[in-house]
Amino acid sequence: MKLTRRRVLGALAGAAVAIGVPPIWLSRMKTYSGPISDHFDGLHFFDPDGSPPRTLAEVLRWQFGGRGQRAPWPDWAPSPYADTPPRKVEGGKARFSFIGHASWLIQTAGLNILVDPVWSERVSPFSFAGPRRHNDPGIAFDALPGIDVVLVSHGHYDHLDTATLSKLAARFSPRVITPLGNDVTMKAADPAIKAEAYDWQDRVELGSGLAVTLVPTRHWSARGLFDRNKALWASFVLETASGKFYIVCDSGYGDGRHFRRVAEAHGPIKLAILPIGAYEPRWFMRDQHMNPADAVKALADCGAKQALAHHHGTFQLTDEAIDAPAIALAEALDAAQVPREKFAVLKPGQVVEI
Numbered sequence: 027m028k029l030t031r032r033r034v035l036g037a038l039a040g041a042a043v044a045i046g047v048p049p050i051w052l053s054r055m056k057t058y059s060g061p062i063s064d065h066f067d068g069l070h071f072f073d074p075d076g077s078p079p080r081t082l083a084e085v086l087r088w089q090f091g092g093r094g095q096r097a098p099w100p101d102w103a104p105s106p107y108a109d110t111p112p113r114k115v116e117g118g119k120a121r122f123s124f125i126g127h128a129s130w131l132i133q134t135a136g137l138n139i140l141v142d143p144v145w146s147e148r149v150s151p152f153s154f155a156g157p158r159r160h161n162d163p164g165i166a167f168d169a170l171p172g173i174d175v176v177l178v179s180h181g182h183y184d185h186l187d188t189a190t191l192s193k194l195a196a197r198f199s200p201r202v203i204t205p206l207g208n209d210v211t212m213k214a215a216d217p218a219i220k221a222e223a224y225d226w227q228d229r230v231e232l233g234s235g236l237a238v239t240l241v242p243t244r245h246w247s248a249r250g251l252f253d254r255n256k257a258l259w260a261s262f263v264l265e266t267a268s269g270k271f272y273i274v275c276d277s278g279y280g281d282g283r284h285f286r287r288v289a290e291a292h293g294p295i296k297l298a299i300l301p302i303g304a305y306e307p308r309w310f311m312r313d314q315h316m317n318p319a320d321a322v323k324a325l326a327d328c329g330a331k332q333a334l335a336h337h338h339g340t341f342q343l344t345d346e347a348i349d350a351p352a353i354a355l356a357e358a359l360d361a362a363q364v365p366r367e368k369f370a371v372l373k374p375g376q377v378v379e380i
Contacts, residue, residue: 056214057256058207058223065226065242070255071207075283076244077313079254088310095307097347103160103339107375113171114138118267119379122299125164126374127340128185128275130299134266135234139175141262141299142185142275143194149184149341151249157184157341160348164374167193175232178204179275180259181211181247184341188215195219203230205240207257211249226260237265241288244278245314263288268380269296272328276301276337278313279320285327297380298330302355302371303338306345315344318355322362325369333369334378 062068072078105126115121115133123131127149130141145167150156173194178186186208194200195218202212202221209221224230229239240260248254261284262273272288272295279285289295305317315337316324325333338351352371359366370378 056210057253058210058258060206063225066206066258071247071258072255073242073244073246075242075280076246077278077280079246079248079314084310088307096345097350099160099342099348101160103348105161105164105373105375107164107373108162109165109375109377110169111138111165111171111377120266120268120271122297122334122378122380123165124334124336124372124374124376126159126161128179128301128337129163130273130336131165131170132264132271133171134268135236137174137232137234137236138171139177139232139264140173140194140200141177141273142179143176143190144184144187145190145193146187149187151183157343159340160342161340161374164376170198173198173200176200176202177238177262177264177273178202178208178212179243179261179273180205180245181208181249181257182276183249184343185275186211186249188212188219191219192216201232203232203238203240205258205260208247211257225258235267239263239265239292241292242284243274243276244280244284245276261288263292263295270294271296272298272330274298274300274324276314277316277324279316279324280313282323282327285324289327289329293329295328295330296332298325298328298333299336300324300333300369301337302335303346303351304343305351311344318351319358319361321355322358322364322369325364326362331368335369335371338371340374 109123114136116136120134128142129144132139145163148156148158206223209223212219212221224240226242231237243261245259246255247257247259264271300321302318302321304315305311
């Protein structure tokens with residue numbers, strides 16, 4: 027295999043996005059500093075119940091040590107759907123619009139909330155290399171209603187997109203709720219981004235009777251060579267008049283304790299948003315990304331009445347085919363004797379209303 031400079035940069039950028047191993051060309055970055063805790067040692071965050079990130083040697087083994095198993099994706103896989111959301115959704119109703127990958131618009135109680143918004147063409151530190159879109163966002167940026175709140179789960183490029191956050195700040199000036207340290211990244215990119223950083227288990231009032239709690243998730247974070255795990259990562263429990271929504275933007279499964287703890291502390295959960303993609307090769311991805319069978323177990327563990335799948339079908343971060351997560355989810359639901367309609371797979375632009 028001929029390793030061109032573009033291929034090497036693209037492969038390493040893709041690996042950085044997929045698993046949190048930082049690209050070597052990003053090095054001088056401000057990072058979080060704060061008091062020591064049970065998941066922060068004064069320099070790095072850690073999950074007492076998680077696993078450390080993969081090493082650079084393991085990244086190179088995956089990227090260049092037999093890439094013949096990487097499934098080809100179509101250059102363009104357009105969704106047949108496109109959403110034009112209402113200005114607001116009032117009262118106890120809730121509307122979930124799938125934008126693509128891990129990006130959502132949630133509308134309820136008169137507030138409009140974006141989750142991990144990404145409208146950029148690539149999720150990469152480069153404009154010319156790294157994972158690119160295979161379909162358009164399910165909502166055109168100019169079709170967005172007024173955005174009140176943005177939830178950003180962690181610092182990987184497919185979740186924290188500073189270009190999109192800057193556009194949102196310029197147009198809507200929303201509050202941006204994020205785990206500790208990610209505010210440093212955002213404000214370094216654009217001081218106009220109204221980032222508020224919180225720790226695990228912090229509960230944040232959003233207004234209109236809504237609140238969000240940041241909860242531990244089995245993952246990690248990095249954007250540069252010297253900032254691995256120097257910013258925190260989290261999932262979210264959103265409290266609304268419609269019920270509680272558990273939003274898991276990126277997570278491995280482990281033994282399921284993260285999901286069971288959310289059920290114990292925050293249940294009952296009405297709806298969970300769970301990742302089902304970016305999981306192959308399994309030897310490499312197991313500790314940071316769930317596969318569909320893991321996601322079905324996570325649904326049972328958290329006790330949610332309904333689930334929506336995401337983190338698939340837009341950016342090729344890993345080796346599975348573009349439609350493999352949806353196919354494998356249907357098989358896993360059948361094997362667990364769970365009705366398929368309980369765990370829905372949407373395409374960008376599709377909407378679920380409660």
